[in-house]
Amino acid sequence: MSVRSYLINLKNAINQKTIKLPYTFVTGNQSADVDSVISSITYAYLTHNLKTPQQYIIPLINVPKADLKLRRDIIRVLETYHNITEDLLYFVEDFDNFISESINSKVLQKTELSLVDHNGLQGVEINKSYDEGYLKVVGIIDHHADEGKFLNASPRIIRSCGSNSSLVFQYFYNLKQNNEQFWVDNKDVIELLIAPLLIDTSNMTQKVEEPDLEVFDIYKKILSVTKSQIIASQIPTQSNTNQVDLFYKEIKKAKKDLSGFAFIDILRKDYKQFKFLKGDNIGFSSIGKPLKWVVESYTKEEILKTLSDSLKLNRIDLLVITSSYTVKDTNEYRREFCYYYEGINAVYEILDDLVETQLSLNNQVYGGDEIDPVLEYVNSASIDNVGHFKIYNQVNIHASRKQVVPIVKEALEK
Template sequence: MALPRTSLRGFLTHAKYTLQVAALSKSPVTFVVGNESADLDSICSTILYSYIASISPRSSRTSQVFHIPLLNLPKADIGLRPELLALLPKANITRDHLITLDDLGDANSLDARFSPANTRWILVDHNSLQGRLGQLYGDRVVGTIDHHVDEGTVLQDTQDEPRVITTCGSCTSLVANYLQHSWDLWSLYVSFSGAANGQGDNIIEDGAFATLWDAQVAQFALGAILIDTVNLNDEHKTAQQDREAAKYLEARIKMSPKIGKSYDRAALYDEIARAKQSLDNLTVRDILRKDYKQWTENSLSLGISSVVKPYSYLETKAQDQGNGDLLIESQQFVEDKKLDITSVLTAFTSTDGTFQRELSLLSRDERGKQVIERFCSDASKQLRLSGERRRESQDWLHVIWNQGDLAASRKQVAPLLRKAMAAIQ
């Protein structure tokens, strides 16, 4: 039996309440969580999966499982994601509706409120739980939907939960495709009893409002897919799964008379893309942590920041902030994050209209330097690195390249760096 229909706004309101009850009563809870970069794809994947999976009918269970959509970032970092803030109104939600790491309480006593034995975790946009959550709950992962390299940490047999790991442009595409049947089945449960108000936080069943709610969620999910695939136009990033998901979501959007009439894919993409490119109000440190992921390999810590502006933009911003030297700012970032190696991957369109990538590495000790040299030796040809700029200062080594392989994003670069880390003594 499906749970009563509600808007995404109503669902998130109920999810916050459910989380608070679980913390107080020590009751079982199922989390859905994206990766540590908490980019638009991770966030949309998390929310979409939780929403549909919580309320759609389940054929193999007698009762529903409520899924808590946990965003893998502190609440303060939501403001670093203008593209998310631009997309939230499409689903009639605000940042206050989102559940972040802050809602779990003090990280030092996390396992006292949410005992590992009482939790289940479904990963989206990653397949290996990292950081503090990974330390406490890594062996409580029961499923994953991801488009990165399979790290082999999720069991092959996940029973009723998903284990979908395949390459495509956007993880949200995989989530939408996986849930398509459930979403369609869910729609059959809508009653046409009428409703007085469909925009609040109340649970109401009504066909007209259901199509509106579906369209809001579909537009929210589609925004992430369009950003990751450059409006489905980037042949290096767009796969058949992305096109299929976009087609399905657009059909959902067009079923709503209120939203479907004014829907325009190009306009939606342009609005979100412009917001994502807007970094002027952020500091260098904000930009470095805006789209950031971290790994540990061979007792070494690696952090990678993805940036949508050229490296020269960061250098100019560091000067404008009064720091003078971007290297000093980067060194402070490494020390604050307790990293051995940090990388900045830039992806941008130049003034002549061509898409370009840069790759930089910074290490602060001898082992880190060995990783850089090993990576340079092993990966330069594959990534078509050129124009090396090298700078050494005391124990630090900083290297910047132009990256000729325009298809290689963090999904491809991170495994190469981790391989180099694993290879050194």
């Protein structure tokens, strides 16, 4: 059974009401990047095929359906290569409807949820259902820092590696030792899993750890044996570029394509939200462009409105923007740390001082001459002058959002 066939059968079973309530879900984190989405889909598929054939698990994409269009790399992988279209996928609106269906049916059991690519609950809808007692976490496979939650989950696999998809594959591969024929017969799951591995490790050149190396060797072997049309082999083409490189470049190009997006789309494209110990609701947006590009691409009025609207729409107190980019002229890789809040907040006012040492912040912002006038406008022209926008160059380029979130959390919870 192909992954697409599984999703079709799942859709039919849901429509025909042949699945016993409550439904079972697996979801990735709130950024809903290619790693989270494909980890969720393959976890559901492999559970059904290798662990509990009688069980259908719904892979949930932890964003509204409207946000899928912002993830062109995911659309490229799913639709172009696997004919997995939007109507076969499930989003937070669907989750709300499924939970309501269980509540209205007076089902006594809690809805079961497995987490991939994170190990603490993310998203308003999921947190609400958990807080109201309708949800329990039963499994975790993740490569982020362990938050120490859901200790009875099984599996509970949390370890560092480049791509979470590597851990998902390892878990199911080890469930059925010497079952190479399954993977050969179902090579489409490998063709899905290799996409996040390549994206998350920059084509196996960065953040690569033992699980990534192990699964990559298995992927290449299976795809070579099956003569995969996506990445047939490691044999160089006439342009001295092998098939893996070509596939990676295609998906990366789709991921970086921001053409036609409004600034609000840029902020929502890779977004996570957390509630910290003292009640702070904080949004974290990662963008693959410098703030110089933002001020060149959008008017100062749109930037101000978007920042203010982001707080209201997401019901957050603070928006943190982490940017990463390469300066074309020098080929220098750089990062920026920025944040916006409104009103008077003594801690937010000095947040830059609190994280300065760990992130190595300074004022040498790329394109500062172009940014400064926009920064001044946002900080002076906001309604009743309540907006505060700060932008810094982040010298510690090794601190991605994965590291920035706990640093900000520690600062705010002191």
